[in-house]
Amino acid sequence: FEMECRVLSIQSHVVRGYVGNKSATFPLQVLGFEVDSINSVQFSNHTGYAHWKGQVLTAEELNVLYEGIKLNNVNHYDYILTGYTRDTSFLETVVDIVQELKRLNPKLVYVCDPVMGDQGSMYVPENILPVYRDKVVAVADILTPNQFEAELLTGRTISTEKDALDVMELLHQMGPDTVVLTSTDLTSPHGDQFLVALGSQKMVRPDGSKSTQKIRIEMPKVDAVFVGTGDLFTAMLLAWSHHHPNDLKAACEKTVSVLHHVIKRTITYANGMAGPGKRPNPAQLELRMVQSKKDIEDPDIVVEATIL
C-alpha cells in the first residue's frame, strides 16, 4: 500500500539543526508523505545560537518559485503547512497561494502554525498579527496557536479552561475546524510539572448535524529550551490527523507521544554531551530527529487525552 499524499511546506531552512522545514520534512517523509518544500530563509542555524547568518526569501522570489510549479501543472497538493514567518508581504503571498491551491483542490487542508510569540511577548514584527488575524486564519483548516497567540488572534485573555474553550470556539468561527492550543499556562490537576494543551475539532455527523470534540492533554514539562518542537508538533499533527480525520483524541495522543520520545532522547543526549552539572547549549539541544526515526514511524502512546 503506497500512500499518495503531497504536502507543500513553506518554512525556514537551517543548514544545521532542526527547525522549520528541517524539523517537518524528515518526519513527514518517513511517514510516507511527499513533501514539496519552499525554504523561506536559509540560515546557518536557528537564532538561539550565539551567532546565525544567512539569507531570506522575498515575497517576489516565493511567487517565482510557485510560478515554476504552476507552469508545469504540478500545483496539486493535499496539504499546505506553514510556520514561522516574519514578513507581512511574504505571508500575504502565502495566502494567495493557499487560495489558488484550494480552488484547484477544494479538499486541500491548510495546517497553520500562527507563530508570533510566547509567554506574553511577541518575537515577530507586530504588523504580522493583523495578517494572521484578518487573512490567514480564515483560510486555515488546522490551527496550532499557543495560548499567547490564541489570545492575540481573538483579543481575549485565557485564565481558565472555560476561557480557553471559548477562545477555541471563536477561532473556529474565524476559520479552522481544528484548533489545538499547543501549550497553556493553565494548571494541571496533576501538578505544575505538567503542561496543559487543549484541542477542539468541529465535525459534521453522517446525518448532517454538527458536533465538536474537545480534549485536554497533559505533558510532563522538561527543564530546557527546545527549538523546533512546535514545528515538529504541527507536522506530526498533520500526519496523524490525516490518519485519524475524525478523531482528534487519537491524532493528538500520537502527536504528543512523538514529541515526548524525541524530547526525551534529545535531553538525555544533551545532558550527556554537556557533562554533569552543566546546562546543555543550543547545539547540544538540537532535536535527535534522525535517531528518533522508529518513534516517529510507530509511536508508543505515552499520553492519554481526556475528552471534555
Next chain:
Amino acid sequence: MECRVLSVQSHVVRGYVGNKSATFPLQVLGFEVDSINSVQFSNHTGYAHWKGQVLTADELNVLYEGIKLNNVNHYDYVLTGYTRDTSFLETVVDIVQELKRLNPKLVYVCDPVMGDQGSMYVPENILPVYRDKVVAVADILTPNQFEAELLTGRKISTEKDALEVMDLLHQMGPDMVVLTSTDLISPHGGQFLVALGSQKMVRPDGTTSTQTIRMEMPKVDAVFVGTGDLFAAMLLAWTHHHPKDLKAACEKTVSVLHHVIKRTITYANKMAGPGKRPSPAQLELRMVQSKKDIEYPAIVVEAIVL
C-alpha cells in the same frame, strides 16, 4: 551512529535531485545531514519550465561563517554534486580544506558533474577547477566515463583504458574512484550498463593494494534525474559501513539504485498510461516509497573483483 555530513547541493521544491535526493536516504540510514542549498529551484531543469534562485559564492561563505562562529564546523563527510559556478566551486574547495584541517579524517565525496555522452552541460571553465583544485582534495570520486575522460585528458575505449584512467585519478587525489557508467560493452549484452570501481588501500604492513571491481546494471529505457546524486550519497553511506570493501559498498549502492529505479519506472508507466512515455514529473524518483529498500537493500547485483 554519530556521523555528520555537510552536503552542498541544489534544492528543488518538487522532486528529487541534489540535496533532495541525497538527504532523506542518508537520514534514514542514521546520518546527520547538514545541508547548504546551492540553489532553490521549483523543480529540476528537465521539466518544460523551471524557476528559482541561485546562491552566490559570497552567500555560501556567509552560511559557512555562521557554522564556524558557533564552533560547529566539525564534519565527518563533505558531499558535493552539480555546480555551475567556478567561484562557488572554489569556495567549496576552501571550505573542504579548512574542514580537513579541523578533522584530518574527513572524507570528501565528490561527484564531478560536468556532462555525459560526450557533451558538457556546465560551463567549460568548470573543468579546470575540478581538474586542478577539487579532485586533489577529493577522497571518493564518482565521475561517469565522459567526466573521467575530461579530468584526465584520456579516452576510454576498453576496460584496460578505464583502469588506467582510474589509476590516473588516484594519482590526482582520491583513493576511491567509481566510474558510475561507461560505454563499455558488457559480456552479458547491450541491455547492461558497465560500471567500474577502484580503491587504494594500505595494508597493515604499510604496503598499498588496489581493489578493482566491475558491476553490470540492467539498462532502463527512461531518463531519470537525481539517480547520480542518490548514487553518490549511497556510496558515501555504504563505504562508511564497508570502508575497506569497495565490492560490498558498491553492491549495496547499486542495489538501492535498482530498487528505487524499478519502483519509479513502474509508477511512472502506470501514471502515463499504456503506450505513453512518462513525463519528467511522473519520473521523479519514488524516494519516500523506497524507504525500506534504502534501509535494507536486497542485494541484486554481484560485483566482480578484477
